Amino acid sequence: MVVTGEICRMRTHEPRDITIIGGGPAGLFALFYAGMRGATAQIVDALPQAGGQLAALYPEKFIFDVAGFPRVLAKDLVANLVAQAGQFAQPIHCGQRVVALEEAADGGFVVVTETGHFPTRAVIIAAGIGAFAARRLPQPCAAPWYGRGIDEAVLAPTRYADRHVVIIGGGDSAFDWAHQLQGVAASVTLVHRSDRFRAHQATVDAVLAAAAEGRAAVHTFHELADVVAEGDRMVALELRDLKTKTTRRVPCDFVLPMLGFVSDMGPMATWGLRLEQDELAVDQTMGTGRAGVWACGDVTTYPGKLKLIATGFAEASMAVNQAVHWMHPEKKLSPGHSSNLAIFGQKDD
Ligand SMILES: Cc1cc2nc3c(=O)[nH]c(=O)nc-3n(C[C@H](O)[C@H](O)[C@H](O)COP(=O)(O)OP(=O)(O)OC[C@H]3O[C@@H](n4cnc5c(N)ncnc54)[C@H](O)[C@@H]3O)c2cc1C
Known part of the structure; x- marks a missing residue:
């Protein structure tokens, strides 16, 4: 078998339950949420840093419509999201542009980037407006x-x-x-x-x-x-x-x-997902039409969709809960209240 230099450079990462494509606010909150639900997870993002549009396009701007913050600098919101997810020590792989989604022999998936393979049981696409670049x-x-x-x-x-x-x-x-x-x-x-x-x-x-x-x-x-x-x-x-x-x-x-900026949905258009123009048409469960693959944040569309950080957070929690329940049917869909969860050292009421 001929092995090219390129293939030699590909690194296979540790398998995770959930791989989140995109480390914007929706993806970062999904990473935290997966940890809270006891799932191993990771983010794979093309940009050199986490935070999506907030970090790349407007780190120094104040945001006024995130619940609980009268106002917050975009870069500070990202730092808080990273810290919140960091409680569970889940990896964020930056500088990794996803180029393919392959099916694995064990029924899971392999998220493929230009330099790595990320084996995973479930996928959450939080790719925002796609891999984007300033015009x-x-x-x-x-x-x-x-x-x-x-x-x-x-x-x-x-x-x-x-x-x-x-x-x-x-x-x-x-x-x-x-x-x-x-x-x-x-x-x-x-x-x-x-x-x-x-x-x-x-x-x-x-x-x-x-x-x-x-x-x-x-x-x-x-x-x-x-x-x-x-x-x-x-x-x-x-x-x-x-x-x-x-x-x-x-x-x-x-x-x-x-x-402004130009964005590119790239390979996602070929993954057998429900597409409406450049967006993923999800159902009420954030399902994409492909078993094991959910989506959240700006990449999604449905009647009444608002492309806001606040909605992305809610969608992220729905996508993670669905993925956890799909992987482990014995686990409830509803996470319960975090204020009561043992994972945070709290006691059930
Ligand atoms: C100037 C400006 C001001 C804004 N102000 C507000 C505001 O005040 N309030 C508000 O609610 N919203 C605001 N928004 C909108 C808000 O930023 C978005 O709704 C939010 O960023 C969407 O989050 P997301 O996680 O879905 O996607 P994004 O933030 O777009 O993150 C998606 C991530 O996915 C990654 N990705 C995409 N494709 C790939 C791939 N193939 N491989 C690997 N990684 C990939 C990208 O690199 C990116 O990091 C503003 C937007 C802009 C541009």
């Missing part, structure tokens, strides 16, 4: 600057302290950062191709007011024309006025393209 600037002049001045996500605002920042886009993220980086960055310039914004009006008003007072700059009907460098360092952008066809130069150490 890139279309101008060819931008490509060489990714990672060297063009940042795909804002991970730490302190990175922009006393630097010139240009934000490109007209949505919530663009305006939120144009607002939040004032007073941190040396200058904040927002560039948008039109004068129609898709952002919360209060934030738009605040940024426009800052521009009127000279604390920020807003250039509508402009787009990136070129990157100006000194040696290896970006120092300015040339912006093209789409109406007058003239260009202007703005100082720039960092560009933050806020153009």
Whole structure:
């Protein structure tokens, strides 16, 4: 038999009861819940860190509609979810993009990533909007600057302290950062191709007011024309006025393209699950139409579905309870109340 180098690098991980594809809020809560129900579990996620959209797209934004938190920074909510799941020492495998779901000889599954095999009895898909990436600037002049001045996500605002920042886009993220980086960055310039914004009006008003007072700059009907460098360092952008066809130069150490993101359901479309466009159509039990496979969070759809963290949490608990009961019919579907569970050192009433 010929064994390629690629196959040699594949690592087979310890079998678990439940493998959760996706470590966003829904997947992280499912990981905790599996532990609470006495199931061994693991998360497999393509991103380099846990937290899904919260960690990758808006770690520094406050969230106001998670029960029990008047407001919570997205990155802090992720840290709490990781800590909550961590009570049961279940592994979170990051940097592992799932490419296939195979059936195992024992009736279970093998979740296959580019570098590993994850044997499992049941699968919960919490893949959100799929493996996603920030939409890139279309101008060819931008490509060489990714990672060297063009940042795909804002991970730490302190990175922009006393630097010139240009934000490109007209949505919530663009305006939120144009607002939040004032007073941190040396200058904040927002560039948008039109004068129609898709952002919360209060934030738009605040940024426009800052521009009127000279604390920020807003250039509508402009787009990136070129990157100006000194040696290896970006120092300015040339912006093209789409109406007058003239260009202007703005100082720039960092560009933050806020153009939304593209996502890809990837191989899941071929797994024999009920699909509606790019979403998994689940039933009331979070079942996907394939025995042993459940789903929760943004990846799911059903009548009345809300793509929110709060609903993802509820769906995660339903999916885990179903999976546990399916694997162990003697275990009740209902978990009982955590406040009474022996696993937390409590006594049954
Ligand atoms: C800017 C912004 C602000 C928001 N504000 C709020 C808010 O205030 N309140 C609120 O309730 N919601 C908010 N949301 C929505 C909220 O973030 C989502 O509803 C939530 O993240 C969905 O969680 P999830 O776990 O289902 O999926 P995600 O967070 O999308 O996580 C899915 C994970 O699955 C992984 N994955 C996907 N495909 C694969 C694969 N093939 N292999 C391995 N891993 C894979 C991804 O890498 C990702 O980590 C906001 C969203 C954005 C973009």
